Every structure is written in structure tokens, then in C-alpha cells.
Amino acid sequence: MTPSPAPAAAEILCIGTELLLGTITNGNARWLAEQLAGLGIPHLRQQVVGDNRERLIAAVREAAGRCRVLITTGGLGPTPDDLTTEAIAAAFGATLEERPEAWAAIQSRLARAGRPLTPSLRRQALLPPDAQLLPNPTGTAPGMIWTPRPGFTVLTFPGVPSEMRAMWRDTAAPWLRAAGLAEGVFASRMLRFWGLAESELAERVADLLEGGNPTLAPYAGAGEVKLRLTARAATTAAARALLEPLEAEIRSRVGQWCFGADDDSLAAVVLELLRQRDETVAVAESCTGGGIGAALAAVPGASDAFLGGVIAYANAVKQGVLGVSETSLAVHGAVSDPVALAMAEGVLRLTGATWGIAVTGIAGPGGGSAAKPVGLVHIAVAGPDGSRSEAARFSASRGRSWIQTLTTGEALNRLRLRLLAAP
CATH class of the missing domain: 3.40.980.10 (MoaB/Mog-like domain)
Incomplete structure (x- = not known):
């Protein structure tokens, strides 16, 4: 039996x-x-x-x-x-x-x-x-x-x-x-990535996904991809020791796509990089309606590096507050690289910050066209090494809040990468 x-x-x-x-x-x-x-x-x-x-x-x-x-x-x-x-x-x-x-x-x-x-x-x-x-x-x-x-x-x-x-x-x-229920001790580490699709990340660590201890499990969210590393051992210290070489190997394969671990957020990482450089940031937002500023302000101690921002939703505010020219708006439209650049540079003039982030786009569900569809966003970063703007295109099928969330993350990540590259 x-x-x-x-x-x-x-x-x-x-x-x-x-x-x-x-x-x-x-x-x-x-x-x-x-x-x-x-x-x-x-x-x-x-x-x-x-x-x-x-x-x-x-x-x-x-x-x-x-x-x-x-x-x-x-x-x-x-x-x-x-x-x-x-x-x-x-x-x-x-x-x-x-x-x-x-x-x-x-x-x-x-x-x-x-x-x-x-x-x-x-x-x-x-x-x-x-x-x-x-x-x-x-x-x-x-x-x-x-x-x-x-x-x-x-x-x-x-x-x-x-x-x-x-x-x-x-x-x-x-x-x-x-109660004597433990079967060893588990230790976990969550690595966080931005700008890398879940499928691409899985390909880069495909052989590591087959491990028995530690194990790897990928998760996809709103623009962010995560890898949970879990190890089991007799003690917490021994379990964490198993995780360290695995984390080092993953980071070596993905480089700067990995922005943090565990409870890190893009906003928190950006603010810490700014603190290390004794620099500051301000934001100018249209389609996100204050989402970038809210993400930064949610981090304790944000005032060390985050000066503030402008929600310039209407063109009149873009012109009157941020100094965007009427010609740029007429020729290129509010959703364009020239306008995003002017917004980023304008918020620098207003606040005296070291860095400026600006976003302008079409979050939908209406307002799009064949030339400028819903999900098109222009993101500019201005700083000591110059001003740059580039378009991003997000899927309209996931809705307005999805586009706003991804725009917020992408803008913060672009500043993060600029800070890492800047002398």
C-alpha cells in the first residue's frame, strides 16, 4: 500500500x-x-x-x-x-x-x-x-x-x-x-529593469532560469521588468551568499538596464544620483499631469534634490510660464521635440535646477491622428551637457493611465542614464 x-x-x-x-x-x-x-x-x-x-x-x-x-x-x-x-x-x-x-x-x-x-x-x-x-x-x-x-x-x-x-x-x-515547520531559510532579491522587454531579459539569462537553487522568476509590470532571485540554505547568511554571485552575473549581462533592487524605484534612484552629485531637478509636464513630480515627491527626503515643477497642460501655460514660442507651437505642434526641449529649458530658467525633464504627448483616448497617434510622447532632458528630446511610442490599447505611467518611468529613466553618463 x-x-x-x-x-x-x-x-x-x-x-x-x-x-x-x-x-x-x-x-x-x-x-x-x-x-x-x-x-x-x-x-x-x-x-x-x-x-x-x-x-x-x-x-x-x-x-x-x-x-x-x-x-x-x-x-x-x-x-x-x-x-x-x-x-x-x-x-x-x-x-x-x-x-x-x-x-x-x-x-x-x-x-x-x-x-x-x-x-x-x-x-x-x-x-x-x-x-x-x-x-x-x-x-x-x-x-x-x-x-x-x-x-x-x-x-x-x-x-x-x-x-x-x-x-x-x-x-x-x-x-x-x-513550530518546527521551517525547511531551511529562504532569502530573496528582486532586481528591477527599465527599457528591456521581459522576453529580451529572459533570453539574456535563459541558462540561469534553469537553476535549481537559487531560482529565477521574471515578472513584467507597467514598463518595468523584475527578476526575483530566491535561494534556500540552512541560514539566512548562507542563502544570501548564494544570491550574490547570481546577481553579479545578471548585472554583468544587462548593464545599465538594471536600475535597482528590492524596494528601489526609478524616482528614488534618480534622486540618490542627484544627491551624490549635489545637483537638482525640476519638471515640466503636459500629458502626465504631474505624475513625474508625484513620483519624485513620494520619495522621503526628495526636497534635497527635487525643486518642483510646472504642469503646463494648455498651450497658453507652455508659452506664458515656460517660454515656449508661439512659432514652435504653430509649426511643430504641442506634441513635438522642439516644444519638449523648450519646456525643459524653460523650467530650468524658472527654478535654477541643474536638470530639467519635460514631457508632452497624447495620452488619449482621443486627440490622436495618423501623424501623431495616441501613445506618442516626446520626452526632453536638459542639463549641463545639453538638451535632448526623443519621441517614445506606447500602445494605445492599454489606456490613458498606462501611457501616463510609462511616460513617467521613461522620463525618469532617461535622466538616470544621463546622470550615469555625465562627467
Whole structure:
């Protein structure tokens, strides 16, 4: 007789009809997966179930036959569709009882916040009798760590990301470390690329994609391509040591197409390069409507190098504020290299910045023509080594926000490459 396979270490079950409808993005599953990997705990399955008691019971029972730990998010709260705790208990024929310490914590939190205490909130204090309370330091809905039968434990979290993360950090992660579920330690590194298509990047590292440890996985986004490097070893230091030569080899093959790693953004990288040179940047934007400035201002400490900008959407603003000539607009049109150059040079005069970025284009869905279709954008960079502008063409099929996002990234990347090349 063939023995049954050993149960997998962990599964993730996210609960909420809004996830199935696409109303919100399921960021909790991604975050939990990263945390499990960091603890060296493999997980082989993720599932989403709506706010339906019977389907939730079935999903929990099925998971109990496959894994040692089930991690759930969502469905903890005072409203009728918050079914998680009751359904999990029902899956194993358990009753619920009120936990005085949980109810006291709920009352205390509401009192401190000056919020009214309603009867429905009390149901959040109901847990199976033998469940361990998983405290919620930032919200009212506690979770639980419950082993309804030998070899299977459920950890429940609210769907609010900030609450889930605090509960994970304070209670769940220490419990999991002590549970003996780790199969080594995982370390990951995300390399980020701009200006290189996913297919071209895959060709450059094709032989490396076949490795077993570390592994490589490519991802494509809005103009940006990523490579996730993951290694497993006995310790975090050993896992990171496996990643270092692989990262060095990748960077040697792709050169400046790789702009950063992990949480780096193009804006953050550009600002750091400017700081190193004691230089500054200002922006003049038409079709992006302030997107480049917003990307720069989102980086903490941006004021060290980002002076500001002008949103010159109308031609009158291009002329009156940035000094674009009426002749250039009449002869070449607002979407052209001469106008982009004049905008970049104009914002330099206005602000005294070292570098100026300017964009003008057709983001659609209307306004295009055969000569200047939707998705045509002219991007100029002006600086100590001169002013240059070049057109970029983005697909109109992905919509207006897609074109604006790609224009923002492409403009920042062009400045990045100029900074790397400038003496």
C-alpha cells in the first residue's frame, strides 16, 4: 500500500466576497507568502473563498487534509458576513465561548478611541474553548491559534493589512518559528529593469532560469521588468551568499538596464544620483499631469534634490510660464521635440535646477491622428551637457493611465542614464 504523502507545511486562505469580485486587490496573500518564505516555511497553495459559511467550512476541512498550518485572513469582525471564526469551529464540531480577556481588550480600545460600544462588537470575543488568543494590538478583532486536531493548526487574522501585519509580527511569527515547520531559510532579491522587454531579459539569462537553487522568476509590470532571485540554505547568511554571485552575473549581462533592487524605484534612484552629485531637478509636464513630480515627491527626503515643477497642460501655460514660442507651437505642434526641449529649458530658467525633464504627448483616448497617434510622447532632458528630446511610442490599447505611467518611468529613466553618463 502506498503511504499517504506528508502534509504540506502551510496554506493561505483569504476570505471575502470583495476579493472574488475584484473590488480590492489581494495584497495580504502576497505579503503572507513573503513572510512564510522568510521563515523558511514552504507553502504550496493559496485559496480565496467568499463570505459563505458552507463554502468556508468545506475549504477549511479540505485544507486540514493537506497542510499542517492554515493561515486565514478576513471575515473577523462584528458584522453578519464576518463568518470565519464560527465556520472554522463548525468545521470541527466545536462550540464558541466568550473570552473575558478578549472582550475587555475590545472595550478598552473603543474607550480610548472614543467610539461607542455596540452589542454586535461582542461577537468578536467568541472563540473555541481551547484556542489560543491571537491579540490584535491595533484593532478590535482578535485572531486565534487553534489546533482542532493533532497535526493541524489554524491561525486567523483580520483582513485589514495593518492589523494583520502587527499581529503577525507580535505573536504569529514567534509561534511559527517555534513550530518546527521551517525547511531551511529562504532569502530573496528582486532586481528591477527599465527599457528591456521581459522576453529580451529572459533570453539574456535563459541558462540561469534553469537553476535549481537559487531560482529565477521574471515578472513584467507597467514598463518595468523584475527578476526575483530566491535561494534556500540552512541560514539566512548562507542563502544570501548564494544570491550574490547570481546577481553579479545578471548585472554583468544587462548593464545599465538594471536600475535597482528590492524596494528601489526609478524616482528614488534618480534622486540618490542627484544627491551624490549635489545637483537638482525640476519638471515640466503636459500629458502626465504631474505624475513625474508625484513620483519624485513620494520619495522621503526628495526636497534635497527635487525643486518642483510646472504642469503646463494648455498651450497658453507652455508659452506664458515656460517660454515656449508661439512659432514652435504653430509649426511643430504641442506634441513635438522642439516644444519638449523648450519646456525643459524653460523650467530650468524658472527654478535654477541643474536638470530639467519635460514631457508632452497624447495620452488619449482621443486627440490622436495618423501623424501623431495616441501613445506618442516626446520626452526632453536638459542639463549641463545639453538638451535632448526623443519621441517614445506606447500602445494605445492599454489606456490613458498606462501611457501616463510609462511616460513617467521613461522620463525618469532617461535622466538616470544621463546622470550615469555625465562627467
